[in-house]
Amino acid sequence: DIQMTQSPSSLSASVGDRVTITCQASQAINNYVHWYQQKPGKAPNLLIYDASTLQAGVPSKFSGSGSGTDFTFTITNLQPEDVATYYCQQYDNLPLTFGGGTKVEIK
Amino acid sequence: QVQLHESGPGLVKPSETVSLTCNVSGGSITGYYWSWIRQPTGKGLEWLGRIFYSGSAMYHPSLKSRLTMSVDTSKNQFSLKLNSVTAADTAVYYCARASRSTTSRFDSWGQGSLVIVSS
Numbered sequence: 001d002i003q004m005t006q007s008p009s010s011l012s013a014s015v016g017d018r019v020t021i022t023c024q025a026s027q028a029i030n031n032y033v034h035w036y037q038q039k040p041g042k043a044p045n046l047l048i049y050d051a052s053t054l055q056a057g058v059p060s061k062f063s064g065s066g067s068g069t070d071f072t073f074t075i076t077n078l079q080p081e082d083v084a085t086y087y088c089q090q091y092d093n094l095p096l097t098f099g100g101g102t103k104v105e106i107k
Numbered sequence: 108q109v110q111l112h113e114s115g116p117g118l119v120k121p122s123e124t125v126s127l128t129c130n131v132s133g134g135s136i137t138g139y140y141w142s143w144i145r146q147p148t149g150k151g152l153e154w155l156g157r158i159f160y161s162g163s164a165m166y167h168p169s170l171k172s173r174l175t176m177s178v179d180t181s182k183n184q185f186s187l188k189l190n191s192v193t194a195a196d197t198a199v200y201y202c203a204r205a206s207r208s209t210t211s212r213f214d215s216w217g218q219g220s221l222v223i224v225s226s
Contacts, residue, residue, distance in 0.1 A: 042218075046214050049212050089152075096142075
């Protein structure tokens with residue numbers, strides 16, 4: 001199975017900050033990564049697909065980059081409504097696997 | 108806008124079989140890949156497997172011996188059966204749809220169905 005190591009596991013930042021989350025794959029996976037946001041008690045919501053493409057209807061404050069083994073997810077101008085846990089997911093190989101998640105809080 | 112809704116027993120005894128159904132409304136089940144993903148309380152996401160509307164399924168290797176997925180296009184729903192459950196199978200179970208022409212980009216999710224395995 002491909003392991004997706006996500007870091008940090010949690011972070012606290014101020015309103016207006018730029019936040020960066022990384023995901024490292026245990027082997028090269030091209031750009032086959034998606035990013036999801038999960039708010040408490042809710043299902044995940046797709047934000048970024050194919051490493052860097054913004055899902056329709058998702059604000060441009062969210063962005064992604066990377067290829068191979070290293071991927072980055074960024075939130076600019078952090079707002080209280082961005083409080084959530086964020087997950088990366090690889091789809092290069094079955095079984096599909098997710099990172100452990102990054103819990104984002106407001107300082 | 109497609110909507111997915113899971114239904115299940117809530118509480119299952121150890122060693123028994125849990126059955127979950129995902130009802131799809133506002134869109135057709137035809138032409139898409141459908142997955143089950145679970146999340147133990149306070150933990151991360153685990154993909155369990157997927158099924159195409161034609162009935163072709165792929166399962167997580169660690170669950171392959173216990174897991175069966177099926178699809179009923181006439182009812183616009185798909186289902187999961189997991190047998191020989193243990194406490195480790197306690198989780199919220201989500202059904203999800205992959206975007207058209209993809210297998211693994213989950214653009215629609217159900218609200219989740221909590222399954223508790225306990226005697």
